Amino acid sequence: MEKHNDEQKKDNNPDEEKPGPSSENTETEEDTEDSGMEKVRKYLLQKLKINASDSESDSTTGVLKELTIDGIVDYIKQIPKCKIITMVGAGISTSAGIPDFRSPSSGLYHNLEKYNLPYPQAVFELDFFKENPEPFFTLAKQLLPEGFKPTPSHYFIRLLWEKGLLFRHYTQNIDTLERVAGLPTEKLVEAHGTFHTGHCLKCRAPYTLEWMKEKVLENIVPKCEECEEGVVKPDIVFFGEMLPDRFLYLADKDFIHADFLIIMGSSLLVQPFASLVDRVHPSCPRLLINKEKVGMQDRISRFLGLRQGLIFDAKTSHSGRDVAWLGDCDTGCQLLADKLGWGEELKELVKREHARLDAENLSAKDS
Numbered sequence: 001m002e003k004h005n006d007e008q009k010k011d012n013n014p015d016e017e018k019p020g021p022s023s024e025n026t027e028t029e030e031d032t033e034d035s036g037m038e039k040v041r042k043y044l045l046q047k048l049k050i051n052a053s054d055s056e057s058d059s060t061t062g063v064l065k066e067l068t069i070d071g072i073v074d075y076i077k078q079i080p081k082c083k084i085i086t087m088v089g090a091g092i093s094t095s096a097g098i099p100d101f102r103s104p105s106s107g108l109y110h111n112l113e114k115y116n117l118p119y120p121q122a123v124f125e126l127d128f129f130k131e132n133p134e135p136f137f138t139l140a141k142q143l144l145p146e147g148f149k150p151t152p153s154h155y156f157i158r159l160l161w162e163k164g165l166l167f168r169h170y171t172q173n174i175d176t177l178e179r180v181a182g183l184p185t186e187k188l189v190e191a192h193g194t195f196h197t198g199h200c201l202k203c204r205a206p207y208t209l210e211w212m213k214e215k216v217l218e219n220i221v222p223k224c225e226e227c228e229e230g231v232v233k234p235d236i237v238f239f240g241e242m243l244p245d246r247f248l249y250l251a252d253k254d255f256i257h258a259d260f261l262i263i264m265g266s267s268l269l270v271q272p273f274a275s276l277v278d279r280v281h282p283s284c285p286r287l288l289i290n291k292e293k294v295g296m297q298d299r300i301s302r303f304l305g306l307r308q309g310l311i312f313d314a315k316t317s318h319s320g321r322d323v324a325w326l327g328d329c330d331t332g333c334q335l336l337a338d339k340l341g342w343g344e345e346l347k348e349l350v351k352r353e354h355a356r357l358d359a360e361n362l363s364a365k366d367s
């Protein structure tokens, strides 16, 4: 970082390049201020017990030729078998008809008045659920993977897999749409669990989605048929619960090996998922496809030079690898696919798979 700042100063001030006594050993007011700030920074890093190697280095500069989708596409094409990790949130499923959590007016947390909750997130808190499971199951009717079809964003991720480029897909979503889209389980990390299975909170007896769905659709709180006491909770991770072992194990192993990270449809407000963006190598480019900028580096991290958060501001000294494409996930994925030369393939895949799912739903209704 220091080296980079020095280089930048030289670029901005050609006089400093001139050799001679006037440019040597002459400390300007700005230099004194800079070294003062540097001392404060070093002092704080030491006090906070932060290793200097955890702070940014100028190795991030200029990873992409341009901080645009074109720059990204060039980069992906350049790297043979580019290892891509995708990490996503509710925004990739909204076009399927499933609300996200925090969008103003349409998000789930803005539409929970009728449940009389102390605060919106209580519906996903374990302690609250144990006392009062009804609000969750009423809400679950909206979230159950019933008749929802994966979106073009889901199929774009499948296409990455088919092309041999998907290293791993990390999702916060519990809607199981990645599975429906045909992503193999070994490529999938469901960080916040899934509706796919459930367990009795008392005796841990396992239950299937079909069994839970039947109860939930009949407005019955599912009770365990084994111990006849416990409530059956879908295996989604509530606040107050550990994330699945698979997440903890693979997140440690995967991220450092990624060549490229795509983040889509998440507010990046929930930990530990949000800070996965910091686990990739400092030179790994990161693309955010979202309606708004999220997960950005805060001022303190910037001051301390820490490698935390996304940096979209091209003027900062550590920029050079993060790109924000703002808009709808499906449109962003289609654009990326077009530029990678797979545009028609993606459209065909969505059409074919949606037709297949429609036919399946129809025959399930008939039988």
Ligand code: OAD
Pocket (backbone or CB within 6 Å): 088, 089, 090, 091, 092, 094, 095, 100, 101, 102, 103, 107, 124, 172, 173, 192, 237, 238, 239, 264, 265, 266, 267, 268, 269, 270, 289, 290, 291, 292, 294, 327, 328, 329, 330
């Ligand atoms: P949020 O609702 O917090 O964030 C969704 C993000 O996607 C927001 O930034 C939206 O602007 C954006 N978005 C919505 N629709 C979009 C679209 N069509 N195209 C592009 N962007 C879109 O959802 P998550 O980040 O997934 O946890 O929330 C994280 C966790 O918070 C959830 O897994 C859930 C919740 O509490 C648990 O249930 C444990």
